[in-house]
Amino acid sequence: MKLICKKNDLLSGVNITMKAVSSKTTMSILECFLIDATEGKIKMTANDMELGIETVVQGEIIEPGSVAIEAKLFSEIIRKLPDNDVVIDVDNEYKANITCENAKFNIIGRDGDDFSYLPEIKKEKSISISQFSLKEVIRQTIFSIDDKNNNKLMTGELFEISGNNLKVVALDGHRIAIRNIELNAEYEDIKVVVPGKTLNEISKILNGGVDDIVNIYFTTNHILFEFDNTLVVSRLIEGEYFKINQMLSSDYETKVVINKREMLDCIDRATLLIKEGDKKPIIITIKDGVMEFKINSFIGSMDEEIYIQKEGKDMMIGFNPRFLIDTLKVIDEEQINIYYVNPKSPCFIRDDEGKYIYLILPVNFSVANN
Amino acid sequence: MKLICKKNDLLSGVNITMKAVSSKTTMSILECFLIDATEGKIKMTANDMELGIETVVQGEIIEPGSVAIEAKLFSEIIRKLPDNDVVIDVDNEYKANITCENAKFNIIGRDGDDFSYLPEIKKEKSISISQFSLKEVIRQTIFSIDDKNNNKLMTGELFEISGNNLKVVALDGHRIAIRNIELNAEYEDIKVVVPGKTLNEISKILNGGVDDIVNIYFTTNHILFEFDNTLVVSRLIEGEYFKINQMLSSDYETKVVINKREMLDCIDRATLLIKEGDKKPIIITIKDGVMEFKINSFIGSMDEEIYIQKEGKDMMIGFNPRFLIDTLKVIDEEQINIYYVNPKSPCFIRDDEGKYIYLILPVNFSVANN
Structure with a gap:
């Protein structure tokens, strides 16, 4: 096999495929890229x-062939080559000769x-x-x-398509994140659970362009993402996903409208007083026109008030x-609505x-300690 | 004690003094800043x-006083406060109340x-x-x-002043770095060894301005750096520094003039083939007009040629x-001169x-293996 590629074309191929290279494996072939020019x-x-x-990868095939090559080493070599044409020449014994300007590497494929x-x-x-x-919805739920x-179902995200709506759901035992996206057409109903790792890796590869399209294909056991010059295939997680609708409710006793940035900065500051592993809650007191945030740990205490619009009862949670x-962090709106039922309900x-x-979900706290 | 400071003034004070806060200590007072407004x-x-x-630190003293305060926590609190006036109010029991806009922290000083x-x-x-x-000479030798x-002498740098020349020397068992700087006046002869840690920390604090002056004072046991609104005091390392001049020589058999960037990139690439802990040398062959770099490890091999100007004998080292x-990395010149005596000499x-x-110093290698 003999190829000529520009360094940057090779590098972008390396950076994309690197995401699926196994780092912890006893099967050394899983630590390799396959380069196939047949x-x-x-x-x-x-x-x-x-x-x-x-x-x-864009480039010229001088002689067809294929080779499996240690991914980490290959990627580091390509990264450090001068910005010029790279010739990859592999002989019948899979000795790979990588040449760029005056630099010549010999490695074993x-x-x-x-x-x-x-x-x-x-x-x-x-x-x-x-x-x-796609990139946004992953960030906003993962x-x-x-x-x-x-x-295993908690390690993935539900992708549920119905009509022209894509609903993405993620949950652990303490919280649920749900996002709905309007699609550009009506589709057949689909309901699959995609591994979180797959979504994390794919969101790193996506360029995130508004006008760039991803086609997503579904089979019983797999999901395929097709975009740019790239295919990403992942197994799906088997099983029936959690019944989300039973956990949601639109009743509330108290509604708060608050500036998101102010609330985020305030809670971020409060966490300074919590050492890792310590489970101190932040106590929120909702009154007319103002929400008070308090934290009290053995390091010190902090309190801060933020102006709000409030409907309904006062509450401490x-x-x-x-x-x-x-x-x-993942909500882009400047003002947000928060709905509370009581101090024991989400x-x-x-x-x-x-x-x-x-x-x-809220956490229990004793008023005496806070 | 009661003070009002702008958040950014406090933060810059925190960032500077933080460099001398002990992270590994059993004496908890060494983990503190002292704030003294007496x-x-x-x-x-x-x-x-x-x-x-x-x-x-710039600011207003409402009530004089002083307090020692846990440095890491204090620096994190200041960092996360809004960009506004910060009031620090400490009572007689050293309870510190830190207020900025609506945020109030209470910590114990x-x-x-x-x-x-x-x-x-x-x-x-x-x-x-x-x-x-000063910042440059530290970077170029440390x-x-x-x-x-x-x-201990190897953990510090020699600062030797004679006339209007400052010579800075660093060495371990395998190499020596020497820089000479012309000072703006004639000074008394001085010869001290400054701890490497001090120099590392001070080079992080220096803004590096060409027109900003550092005054350096020397006593038998200490060195004092005075600049901007800051004083840095460090112990000196005791003992007689190594006799450098005996190790230097201006004789040579081969002189090479080479492009620094090309040589650096080439060696940088070559190191990809060396796993950590492996002591593979890079073999340099000097011929007329060309220098060849070769490395050969169990991972693979690499060779590259760079055009040079050469005087004297061919050599392999x-x-x-x-x-x-x-x-x-620390030489700014585009072309550098390298002088060789023989494959066993520096x-x-x-x-x-x-x-x-x-x-x-060169390393031994067997030609057979490379």
Whole structure:
């Protein structure tokens, strides 16, 4: 095999596929890229058996062939080469000669046949969405998964399509994040659970362009994302997702409208007084026109008032400040609505248009200690 | 004590003095700042007994007094406050109330009398130098100290003043870095060894301005740096520094003039093939008009040629690539001169004006393996 590619084209292929290279494995072939130039295109593939990524690299094929090559080393070599044409020349014993200007590297590759290609995905059920929307919806929900939970369903996100609506849901035992996105067409109903790791990696690869489209294909066991020159295939998580609707409620006793930035900065400051592992709640007291935030730990105490609009009863309620911060960070609106029922029930942060609902469980606190 | 300071003035004081706060100590008072407003100025001080920093913070003293306050917590609180006036109010029991806009923090301070003030330094022997020159000369030499060596002299740098010349020297067992700086006046002869830690910290505080002056005062046991509103005091390292001149030589068999950037990039690439802890040398072959760099490890091999101007004999010599990289990084000249004697003797990288000399010992290598 002999190829000529521009350094930057190779590097962008390397950066994309690197996301599916296994870092902890006893199977050394999973630590490799496959470079396949047998079919008139230069395809670079990585596959850790859960997640697989294939991308096409621009370049010239002088002699067709394929080789599997240690991904980390190859990526570091490409990164450090001068910004010029790179020649990759692999002989019959898979010795790879990488040349750029006066620099010559010799490394040992492996037979491409040892490599597991991506599974074949039937392109039947699908939707189209902009890269921007997909990247945003992942950012706005992924923090609510529990990626260490034994219940695999909590390590993924529900993608539910019905009509022209895509609903994305993430939850751990303490909170739920729900986002609804309007799609550009009506689609068949689909309901799958996508691994959080897949979504994290794909959101790093997406350029996030408003006008760039991702086609997403669904089969029983797999999801395929197709965009730019890249394919990302992932296994789905099996099982019936949680019944979200039973956990939601639109009743409330108290509604607060508050400036998001002020609330976020205030809680962020308060967390200075909590050492890691300490489970001190932040205590929120809602009164007419003002919300008071208090925290009290063995390090010190902090309180701060923020002006609000309030409807309904006064209330005192405690939260894990981390959960509030995570949620406030992903809401772009300047003013937010928070709905409270009572100090033992979850609060809901939601907009009037139904674009998002965030549910957060309160924590118990003893007034005496705070 | 009651003070009003702008958040950013406080923060800059915090950032400067933080460098002398001890992180590993059993004496909790060393983890504190002292805020002293007893003498008409707001002085913030930290002192880990080796290194002490005192800086004046702009602000208004409503009520004089002093307090010692846990440095890390205080710095985090100040950092996260809104960008506005901060009121620090400390009562007789050293409870500190920190207020900014609607945010109120209460933390516990300590009696300022428990705190070790900086040692009194007699301002007799001194020099003046620009912040730019001091910051540069530290950067250009500090990498050659051996901060873990049992010989304390190797953990510091020689500062030797003679006439209008400041010579700064750093060395470990394998290399020497020497920089000469012309001072703006003639000074008394001085020869001291300054701890590397002090120089590292001070170079982070210096703004590096060409027109900003640092006054440096010397006593038998201490060095004092005075600049902007800040004083930095450090103990000196005791003992007679190494006799550098005996290690230098101006004889050579081969002189090479090479492009620094090309040589640095080439060696940087070559190190990809060396895993940490592996002591593979880079082998340099000097021929007419060209220098060849080769590395050969169990990962793979690399070779590259760079065009040079050469005087004298051909030569083959091996180096620890890390040492070459460290040195090349701090030389600003585009073309450098390297002088070689033989494969067992150090090479010298030096300019014609005597501004710098870098000595690097070669390593043994067997030609058969490379």
